[in-house]
Structure formats: structure tokens, C-alpha cells
Amino acid sequence: MQQKSRIVAAILVSLACTGWAGQAVAATGQAKALYKSANEQAALKYKTARAQCDSITGNPKDVCIAEAKAVRAYDEAVAQAQYTNTLRAYTKARIKIADANYDVDLARCGALTGNDKDVCVKLAKSTKIAALADAKADKKVIEARSDAREAKRKAEYKVAAEKCDALAGAARDDCIKAAKIQFDE
Numbered sequence: 001m002q003q004k005s006r007i008v009a010a011i012l013v014s015l016a017c018t019g020w021a022g023q024a025v026a027a028t029g030q031a032k033a034l035y036k037s038a039n040e041q042a043a044l045k046y047k048t049a050r051a052q053c054d055s056i057t058g059n060p061k062d063v064c065i066a067e068a069k070a071v072r073a074y075d076e077a078v079a080q081a082q083y084t085n086t087l088r089a090y091t092k093a094r095i096k097i098a099d100a101n102y103d104v105d106l107a108r109c110g111a112l113t114g115n116d117k118d119v120c121v122k123l124a125k126s127t128k129i130a131a132l133a134d135a136k137a138d139k140k141v142i143e144a145r146s147d148a149r150e151a152k153r154k155a156e157y158k159v160a161a162e163k164c165d166a167l168a169g170a171a172r173d174d175c176i177k178a179a180k181i182q183f184d185e
Helices: 002-017 027-054 059-084 087-109 114-164 168-181
Strands: none
Touching: 027 059, 059 087, 087 114, 114 168
């Protein structure tokens, strides 16, 4: 349960980060080092968690292994998204996290039988479908807002440039230069 809340919190953090995701940033040496370090930490955490699963048997072992894999998938997906810093990368990370959570849920369903197992599997699928739909919908919303912001900026530039047409000579040129700077044209 604690892991579920951690993953949900990570999804919310990734949503907050997607506001910046529209702007790809060139990978610096420091960013590469952080990315490499995060992946190494993810592998180390996985090995430690996986080793703890060896003392368990049966379905609890399957759940333990699935949870260890989910934590690794989460850490790697977030590291990749932060390193790449694009909307697509954050969406892809959310999809990987949803897949990992689904695998954990299926492992938990393995302990059940009959109708209880059927309901558990259907719930796991429903949860995954909802998470995937949310990730894709959030991506579309962010893209739409970005497009709207761009359209507004262009329209405001056109208004400013039109105002400059009332001027003549150097004053007009200065006005247009100022408008281009202000509206990033």
C-alpha cells in the first residue's frame, strides 16, 4: 500500500513537471551524470529488494518480486523522463509505471481463486486502463494549452506590430524591434 501511494505521488509530481516538458533541454554533463547515477541506484535498490524476496515462498514471493521490479521501473522511468525532459518522456514514464503497477496487481491476484481472482484481474485491468487514459489525456491537454499559448502570443504580436504601423521611420523600426523582442518573434 505504501508503494502505491509513492507511485501515485510520483505521478502527481510528473504531472507538475510536464508544464516544463514542452521545452527540450540539451543534456549537460551534469544531467548525464545524474541520469546514470539514478539508474545505478535503481539497479542497486532492485538487487536489494529482490534478495529479500529469496527468503519468501509461493505467491508472496511473486508479489515481492513484482514490487521490486515496479520500484525499479518507477525509478528508471522517472530518471529517463527528467533526463529527457519532454512531454513525451513524462507520458512514457507514466505508462511504464502503470504497466509495472499492473504486474504487481496481477501478482497479488495470483493468491486468489474463482470469482475473487476474476474480480481482482478485472480490477487490475481497469486500474491500468484508467492510468493509461489519464496519461494520454493529460498529454493532450498540455499540448492543447501549449498550442493555445502559442496562438495567443502570435496574435498579440500581430496587434503590437499593427500599432507600430501608425509610426514612421526609426520610431516604427524601434517599435517593431521591441514587439519582436517582447513576443519572441
